[in-house]
Amino acid sequence: MDFDLPWTEKYRPKNLEEVIGHKEIAERLKAFVKSKNVPNMMFAGPAGIGKTSATLALARELFGDAYSESLLELNSSDERGIDIVRGKIKDFARVLPLADVPFKIIFLDESDALTPDAQHALRRTMEVYAGATRFILSCNFSSKIIEPIQSRCVVFRFKPLSENDIREMLVKISNNEGIKISEDGIKAIIYISDGDMRKAINALQGASTLSKSISEETIYKVSSRARPQEIKEMMEFALKGSFVEARNKLDYVLLNYGMSGEDVLLQVYREVASLDVPDRAKVQLVDRIGEYNFRMVEGANERIQLEAMLAQIMLIGQNAHESKK
Numbered sequence: 001m002d003f004d005l006p007w008t009e010k011y012r013p014k015n016l017e018e019v020i021g022h023k024e025i026a027e028r029l030k031a032f033v034k035s036k037n038v039p040n041m042m043f044a045g046p047a048g049i050g051k052t053s054a055t056l057a058l059a060r061e062l063f064g065d066a067y068s069e070s071l072l073e074l075n076s077s078d079e080r081g082i083d084i085v086r087g088k089i090k091d092f093a094r095v096l097p098l099a100d101v102p103f104k105i106i107f108l109d110e111s112d113a114l115t116p117d118a119q120h121a122l123r124r125t126m127e128v129y130a131g132a133t134r135f136i137l138s139c140n141f142s143s144k145i146i147e148p149i150q151s152r153c154v155v156f157r158f159k160p161l162s163e164n165d166i167r168e169m170l171v172k173i174s175n176n177e178g179i180k181i182s183e184d185g186i187k188a189i190i191y192i193s194d195g196d197m198r199k200a201i202n203a204l205q206g207a208s209t210l211s212k213s214i215s216e217e218t219i220y221k222v223s224s225r226a227r228p229q230e231i232k233e234m235m236e237f238a239l240k241g242s243f244v245e246a247r248n249k250l251d252y253v254l255l256n257y258g259m260s261g262e263d264v265l266l267q268v269y270r271e272v273a274s275l276d277v278p279d280r281a282k283v284q285l286v287d288r289i290g291e292y293n294f295r296m297v298e299g300a301n302e303r304i305q306l307e308a309m310l311a312q313i314m315l316i317g318q319n320a321h322e323s324k325k
């Protein structure tokens with residue numbers, strides 16, 4: 001039933017018109033649909049911004065009812081072995097196109113998960129079936145795709161969605177689901193989603209299970225993020241030498257929001273720019289945050305690293321203060 005569907009699926013764009021943002025890309029795709037002529041394409045860009053959605057919308061517009069027989073979706077990271085991918089492509093390409101479009105589309109999701117060897121095999125496959133198939137490769141990092149494949153594709157770069165793009169979707173869903181969300185709540189989702197629509201929709205749905213009236217606090221709770229202001233306060237305590245207070249703040253965000261060490265570091269990093277310290281101190285802060293991030297990734301004790309970072313912030317604050325004198 002409808003309300004069991006995750007909202008990311010329920011509100012997935014049904015046609016190219018409904019794809020939010022990416023105006024130029026959508027226009028070019030519409031032109032392909034109109035001429036019933038599609039090149040091999042590569043959709044590159046970060047997660048959750050509409051690469052898969054644009055592909056599905058394109059296929060729907062192009063193939064109409066024959067949509068499901070005319071599009072083969074393959075996930076490169078599930079089906080690591082290129083032999084399996086090739087086998088599926090072969091079976092699919094053997095059956096002639098059904099719609100009045102003379103080709104079928106193969107969508108290779110997460111193609112940057114394919115090893116270079118697999119990519120070379122794929123390049124050959126693309127050539128063999130060039131007559132009756134078109135490929136759309138989606139990837140997060142185009143640099144991981146070998147040059148010969150890139151040169152066979154028209155490359156579209158998808159950018160993170162803007163605040164207004166995210167807002168548009170949040171308002172649409174809230175209205176449709178009968179949810180009240182405060183302006184602060186919307187701003188909080190925009191902050192935590194970082195241009196990723198999937199994250200934004202999931203945060204809204206997560207919060208809506210707690211309450212039909214959504215505030216900033218609910219959003220930060222369901223997404224394990226602290227209010228930016230709280231992180232900033234923690235850093236400001238450290239900068240002015242109040243180590244104990246900074247540590248208390250740290251305890252609070254860790255407990256209250258259930259954040260991981262890396263979550264805290266990421267938010268600390270994002271607040272650097274907004275601090276009232278000289279540029280030199282900001283540079284030092286970023287340098288230190290980078291170091292602690294590396295240590296945590298390598299498995300060092302999170303709690304100790306976070307406190308050590310606060311201590312470093314304190315020293316940087318002291319230096320900045322002294323050089324002002």
Ligand SMILES: Nc1ncnc2c1ncn2[C@@H]1O[C@H](COP(=O)(O)OP(=O)(O)OP(=O)(O)O)[C@@H](O)[C@H]1O
Pocket residue numbers: 007008009011012013018019020021022045046047048049050051052053054138139140169197198201
């Ligand atoms: N531009 C957009 N317009 C409208 N909805 C979007 C857009 N981008 C993402 N969404 C929503 O977010 C969900 C995830 O988007 P999609 O699957 O297209 O992301 P993706 O770019 O393919 O990400 P990934 O790299 O993780 O595969 C969709 O189901 C849809 O609900």
Ligand SMILES: [Mg+2]
Pocket residue numbers: 051052053109138
């Ligand atoms: Mg995708």
